[in-house]
Amino acid sequence: MSDTLTSDLAAAAAAPEYPMERTSRCPFAPPPEVMELAAVEPLSRVRIWDGSTPWLITGYEEARALFADSRVSVDDRKPGFPHWNEGMLATVNKRPRSVFTADAEEHTFYRRMLSKPFTFKRVEGLRPAIQKITDDHIDAILAGPKPAELVSALALPVPSLVICEMLGVPYEDHGFFQEHANVGLARYATAEDNMKGVMSLAKYLGNLVQAKMDNPAEDAVSDLAERVKAGEISIKEASQLASGLLLAGHETTANMIGIGVLALLENPEQLAILRDTDDPKVVANAVEELLRYLSIIQNGQRRVATEDIEIAGQTIKAGEGIIIDLSPANWDPTKFPDPDHLEVQRPNADQNLAFGYGRHQCVGQQLARAELQIVFSTLVRRIPTLALAKPIDEIPFKNDKLAYGVYELPATW
Numbered sequence: 239m240s241d242t243l244t245s246d247l248a249a250a251a252a253a254p255e256y257p258m259e260r261t262s263r264c265p266f267a268p269p270p271e272v273m274e275l276a277a278v279e280p281l282s283r284v285r286i287w288d289g290s291t292p293w294l295i296t297g298y299e300e301a302r303a304l305f306a307d308s309r310v311s312v313d314d315r316k317p318g319f320p321h322w323n324e325g326m327l328a329t330v331n332k333r334p335r336s337v338f339t340a341d342a343e344e345h346t347f348y349r350r351m352l353s354k355p356f357t358f359k360r361v362e363g364l365r366p367a368i369q370k371i372t373d374d375h376i377d378a379i380l381a382g383p384k385p386a387e388l389v390s391a392l393a394l395p396v397p398s399l400v401i402c403e404m405l406g407v408p409y410e411d412h413g414f415f416q417e418h419a420n421v422g423l424a425r426y427a428t429a430e431d432n433m434k435g436v437m438s439l440a441k442y443l444g445n446l447v448q449a450k451m452d453n454p455a456e457d458a459v460s461d462l463a464e465r466v467k468a469g470e471i472s473i474k475e476a477s478q479l480a481s482g483l484l485l486a487g488h489e490t491t492a493n494m495i496g497i498g499v500l501a502l503l504e505n506p507e508q509l510a511i512l513r514d515t516d517d518p519k520v521v522a523n524a525v526e527e528l529l530r531y532l533s534i535i536q537n538g539q540r541r542v543a544t545e546d547i548e549i550a551g552q553t554i555k556a557g558e559g560i561i562i563d564l565s566p567a568n569w570d571p572t573k574f575p576d577p578d579h580l581e582v583q584r585p586n587a588d589q590n591l592a593f594g595y596g597r598h599q600c601v602g603q604q605l606a607r608a609e610l611q612i613v614f615s616t617l618v619r620r621i622p623t624l625a626l627a628k629p630i631d632e633i634p635f636k637n638d639k640l641a642y643g644v645y646e647l648p649a650t651w
């Protein structure tokens with residue numbers, strides 16, 4: 239056996255378990271074990287649920303380079319792909335292809351169908367509606383009892399209402415889709431439960447696509463229904479794309495609002511900068527810094543190498559799995575000095591990777607930004623004395639979901 243092969247095998251045998259969890263000791267920081275790996279080198283081996291040992295990318299430059307590398311694939315049918323869990327592996331041939339799992343031209347084909355409602359211009363036009371939804375929810379909080387629970391009173395309903403409106407999904411059904419989204423996005427759910435969550439949602443949206451084929455309206459599901467009618471995609475593909483939008487469109491932003499408010503309350507001098515400004519650029523930068531600091535997507539972006547790739551003195555071989563972990567990359571001190579400090583005026587905060595990078599970079603990022611800018615700035619201005627109603631160590635954190643956040647945020651004023 240060659241020396242390199244022996245040392246490769248030894249490194250793989252010693253690989254730590256992934257995913258790792260954040261701790262309540264420092265609830266905003268990436269998992270301490272991830273930061274320990276990151277301190278040694280920008281990529282290392284980890285062991286996942288099936289015993290395989292993909293590469294974990296923790297360095298900022300390396301993450302960006304691999305996100306942009308055409309030798310890196312998101313096709314989860316390829317051997318060596320590091321699946322999240324057994325459920326994702328079990329459903330791999332049952333799930334129609336989608337924007338999340340397609341490469342190159344196939345990816346462009348799907349992405350074109352989704353991007354229209356989420357362009358900068360279209361989202362700018364939605365700002366008055368988002369502002370109104372936000373103000374209505376804050377009015378209700380101010381009129382209601384103290385303390386208020388901000389996840390159910392603000393963080394979850396605002397992005398859910400916005401995405402329902404954009405997709406043309408009836409908001410009355412939010413109980414149903416939030417429940418299935420919860421199971422579909424659980425990190426440790428059983429294969430059966432995961433599959434049930436994902437499939438029930440796809441079925442619900444399949445019915446909606448069919449309904450919109452007969453009665454189209456001005457919304458994104460009607461746009462997809464139109465593509466089905468034109469013979470470009472199947473109903474299954476349309477429902478897969480729509481459920482991706484519905485899931486990604488409320489759950490992520492909701493978590494970012496909840497934990498973002500908590501991070502601001504824990505950093506009152508930073509909250510004051512946001513509260514005391516009228517400058518939209520200052521607000522926008524604060525949101526970028528919160529996205530960087532909190533990096534809520536916590537299962538790593540999964541990929542597989544299709545050719546050998548030399549990077550940072552290592553070779554990722556064709557067929558080896560790659561997990562790009564956004565939180566250590568956004569806490570890479572060579573890119574963001576003192577990364578553990580929330581600095582809403584950090585000059586390069588907008589270079590964060592919270593939405594990924596390259597061709598799969600988040601479709602909904604402009605929408606998420608608009609929602610976060612409006613919600614954070616309106617909340618801290620309208621309730622300037624906002625305060626946590628419980629000690630932070632009694633706040634329940636979401637370590638068991640794809641997106642990190644808080645389950646509850648009791649606040650008073």
Ligand code: HEM
Nearest residue numbers: 337338486487490491494539592593594598600601602606
């Ligand atoms: C704070 C909120 C959000 C965060 C942190 C976030 C994060 C991300 C990240 C990291 C990716 C890259 C995936 C990868 O490269 O593997 C992504 C992709 C995606 N996001 Fe978001 N997202 C957010 C909000 C949204 C919203 C509001 C929508 C839809 C309305 C959305 C829809 C999507 C879609 C469809 C993709 C797949 C894009 C592709 O593969 O081409 N996201 N998001």
